[in-house]
Amino acid sequence: MSLLNIVKKEVKELLTPATVLPVILMFIIFASMGNFFGETAEKAKEMPKIGLVCNDDGNASKIFVDVMEAYCNIVTRNNSIEEVKERKGIALIEVPSNFSSNIENFSKADIKIYWIINDVGISNAFPYETLKNIIDVAEEEIINNILKKREINASFVSNPISKEELTVFKEKEIDVSPSIILQFFSTQSTTVPIIVMIIILTSGGMVITSMGMEKENKTLETLLTLPVKRSNIIAGKIMGAAIVGFIIAMIYMAGFGYYISSFSGEKIDLSTYGFKLDILDYFFISLSLFSSLLAGLSLCIVIGTFAKNYKSAQTLTLPISALAIIPMFIIMFKGFASLPFSLKAIIFAIPFSHPMMAPSFLLLNEYSIVIAGTAYSFIFSLICIAIAAYIFKTDLLLVGRARKRWKFRLV
Amino acid sequence: MKALEVKNLVKRYGEFEAVKGVSFSVEEGEIFGLIGPNGAGKTTILRILATLIKKSDGEAKIFDLEVGVDDNEIRKIISYLPEEAGAYKNMTGRQYLAFIASFFDGKEILQRGIKISKLGKRIDDKIENYSKGMVRRLLLTRALMTMPKLAILDEPTSGLDVINASEIREMIKRFARNGMTFLISSHNMLEVEYICDRIALIDKGKIIEMDKPEKLKEKYNAKNIEDVFIKAIK
Numbered sequence: 001m002s003l004l005n006i007v008k009k010e011v012k013e014l015l016t017p018a019t020v021l022p023v024i025l026m027f028i029i030f031a032s033m034g035n036f037f038g039e040t041a042e043k044a045k046e047m048p049k050i051g052l053v054c055n056d057d058g059n060a061s062k063i064f065v066d067v068m069e070a071y072c073n074i075v076t077r078n079n080s081i082e083e084v085k086e087r088k089g090i091a092l093i094e095v096p097s098n099f100s101s102n103i104e105n106f107s108k109a110d111i112k113i114y115w116i117i118n119d120v121g122i123s124n125a126f127p128y129e130t131l132k133n134i135i136d137v138a139e140e141e142i143i144n145n146i147l148k149k150r151e152i153n154a155s156f157v158s159n160p161i162s163k164e165e166l167t168v169f170k171e172k173e174i175d176v177s178p179s180i181i182l183q184f185f186s187t188q189s190t191t192v193p194i195i196v197m198i199i200i201l202t203s204g205g206m207v208i209t210s211m212g213m214e215k216e217n218k219t220l221e222t223l224l225t226l227p228v229k230r231s232n233i234i235a236g237k238i239m240g241a242a243i244v245g246f247i248i249a250m251i252y253m254a255g256f257g258y259y260i261s262s263f264s265g266e267k268i269d270l271s272t273y274g275f276k277l278d279i280l281d282y283f284f285i286s287l288s289l290f291s292s293l294l295a296g297l298s299l300c301i302v303i304g305t306f307a308k309n310y311k312s313a314q315t316l317t318l319p320i321s322a323l324a325i326i327p328m329f330i331i332m333f334k335g336f337a338s339l340p341f342s343l344k345a346i347i348f349a350i351p352f353s354h355p356m357m358a359p360s361f362l363l364l365n366e367y368s369i370v371i372a373g374t375a376y377s378f379i380f381s382l383i384c385i386a387i388a389a390y391i392f393k394t395d396l397l398l399v400g401r402a403r404k405r406w407k408f409r410l411v
Numbered sequence: 412m413k414a415l416e417v418k419n420l421v422k423r424y425g426e427f428e429a430v431k432g433v434s435f436s437v438e439e440g441e442i443f444g445l446i447g448p449n450g451a452g453k454t455t456i457l458r459i460l461a462t463l464i465k466k467s468d469g470e471a472k473i474f475d476l477e478v479g480v481d482d483n484e485i486r487k488i489i490s491y492l493p494e495e496a497g498a499y500k501n502m503t504g505r506q507y508l509a510f511i512a513s514f515f516d517g518k519e520i521l522q523r524g525i526k527i528s529k530l531g532k533r534i535d536d537k538i539e540n541y542s543k544g545m546v547r548r549l550l551l552t553r554a555l556m557t558m559p560k561l562a563i564l565d566e567p568t569s570g571l572d573v574i575n576a577s578e579i580r581e582m583i584k585r586f587a588r589n590g591m592t593f594l595i596s597s598h599n600m601l602e603v604e605y606i607c608d609r610i611a612l613i614d615k616g617k618i619i620e621m622d623k624p625e626k627l628k629e630k631y632n633a634k635n636i637e638d639v640f641i642k643a644i645k
Contacts, residue, residue: 005513009499016501218497222553225461225491226514227483395464399424 002228003236010240013213014206015247023251030255037259044126048134051076051084051092058100060109060142067138068093072131081114090127091115103142111135170364174273184270185360186332193328193356196289198252200352203245203293204300204320210237211304212313221398230392234385237304238297281362284370288355291377295351296320298384305391327353335360336369351377412475414439414561414592415460421468422455429455431616432469437561437609442583442593444607446600446636452616453596454494457565460594461491474560487515490559494566494596496550500539504530504549507538508556515557524556527582544575551579561592568602580606600636612640619643 050072054065068074075087084092094112102109113135115128144154167178174181214220223233270276277285300320307313327350330339336347336357347353354373361370391397415437422430430452437443445453458464460471462482471478476485498507505525512520525534528549538546547570554562567583568576583606587593597603603610604624611621620627620643624636633639 002514005510009502009510012506013499013501217500218493218495219499221458221461221463221491221493222496222511222550224463225486225489226511227486228514229483398458398463 003232003239006228006233006236007240007243010210010237011243014210014240014244019244019248020251023248027251027255030252030259034255034259034261040126044130046127047071047073048091048127048131049073049075049084049087049089050131051078051080051087051089052095053077053079053092054095055097056095056099058104059145060100060103061095062100063141063145064095064099064111064138067134067141071134071137081116084114085116085118088118089116090118091131103146172273174270176270181270184275185335185363190332192359193331194256195249195253196292196352196355197324197328198256199245199249199289199293200296200324201317201321202248202252203242204296204324205314205317206241206245206248207237207297207300208304208307208313208316208320209310210241211301212307212310212316215307216309224392224397231389234301234388234392237301238294241300242293242297275363277359277362281359284362284367284374285355285358288358288370288374288377291374291381292351292355294381295377295384296324298381298388299351301388302384302391305388305397323350324352326350327356331356348373348376351380412439413437413472414441414474415443415594416472417456417460417469418471419469420456420459420466420471422452422459422464423467429616430459433613433616433618434469435611435618435621437592437594439560439592440587440590441608442587442595442606444603444610445594445596445613446598446603446610446640447596447613448598451613453598453613454565455616456613457491457563457594457596461489461563462486463491488560490554490557490562492550492554492562492564492567494569498538498546498549498553501537503537504528504534504541504545507549508534508553511553512556520556520558523558524552527556528552544571547571547575548579551582555582555586555591559591561594562586564593564595566597566599567595568597568599576602600640604636610636612636612643614640614644 050068052065052068052072052074054061054077075089076083079092079094081092092114094114096110096112099109099111118124140158143158147154147157165175165177167174167176167181169178169181211220214223224230300317303316303319304313307316327347330343330347331353336344339347347357351373354370354377358370358373361367413436415435417436418434420430420433421428433452433456435443445456447453455464459466460473460478462478462485466479473485474488476488478485499510502510505521508524508528509521512524528534530545530549533541533545538549541549547568551564551567554564562583564583568579571579580602583593583595595603595607607624609621609623610627611618612627613619620639622630627636627639628634631639631642633642
């Protein structure tokens, strides 16, 4: 009962408009950015608007014009840059009268392109790139036509080598290129660590802040003289912070997920090759995440005992941030297996690393390292909780550590 | 049974001795005051008795329960009001009292607390909107509503205006009349003289005098306890 009271009190103290509003603001920012990038990506698929003037009636120019008409929005046929500008076109292309004859005589044919820049944003570059690609397509069509006239197999000339790809990965032979497999695993090792980092940082910050606030608001002494076990106070603080941290992390992740999804391209599915997570894998991931969160919060409560007030609590979250961010970056850019032994040891020693790596390990059926990591995180938590309980039972929490030659000011 | 019995209590911080072998006892229903200047060791003694910090040496018993040994049991029968205590600002006065009451048995505790606090409709306001006097009254209510056998109050009227301080002094006297035992610390010697049955003058971690205020005044031929203290430390 007393544990539940402490948890309820913690949630009430931590879940305030001051803590939730900035998170909601971040959600709105991420969601807006995602929306913007999504719209930009959609815009990139639109046909570029151009002006097209063709002064040639030969065969090659006909092919060129057909391709342009198929893939571009022709806003004018007049030789007027002003008109293209008015109709928000990005280029005026002029095909000269000798275009087809030059090609038929195997001499280079010129076209004139007047590019019009309407704005300077990154997204404004997309239509120009699209038009360049369309011109390349037109060029290919003209080449195919020339080769066809000479009864040469055009598709053979352009692709004379046929590739049969087979990638050997973890004792499996998979008939896709290595880049597809690496892209699949890099998606796992990018998204999961970011999510884990957000949960650890928000919940951990909550525990440290809670301790800082207890000291700043002078409520800790009262709490410690109530008939409630020290272990319940510690557990209540951890559980309260975990609940609030989880709620805040969910809000963050909803916005962040929307933002990330705006970039996502083609989905890669390697489940047919055995690379998929089943129910048991998700159980192990949950267990790994829980043990890591418990370890993080237990460490935070130990660190939080040193917080003198809200401000110093914010500073004390820095070591936790470093412990969450360092493995995140290492795991994102380099696989655990390819790390040197010393770095492997460091990454393993940081409990937050394990849920970040767990999905990739489980996809590869490497259960032993996930189980070892989870067990390590639980042991780490127990040690931290024992240290916190010791600190709560001694004078350290209220009067700090006595050092020789200190001058004490009694209150 | 004595409410409180302290024998040769010592508290050391490293090489520094903050409390140097203090001994005193408090009878049930008595208001006992520890008087002394800032830094005399009053708060350290109260924190030891409130089970917040550990004694270095000596013995202290609260209703026969030994401090440092029976701490969990002691916390059920005492309440402690620190000098600069605060309350959870995001709670209302009612929510704060309900939170404290939830650790004790008895449904009537909260209702008693609301009555004692005399905060009226403001009991449902957030504590962050309370004046200093209202917060102190709420905290004293918190300390008394559970009807502890021993209430340990550190500078109960510290920083309050005359009216608020007077109300709090009256509240303490009223509860003492009903049998509650009080251990109070203060550097306001006139206040302690007014509410305490017996007092101990403490300076530099040692008790230098202990008796009823009238007897001490008589002994030192002094007008008030402030004069007694000045004469006693000479």
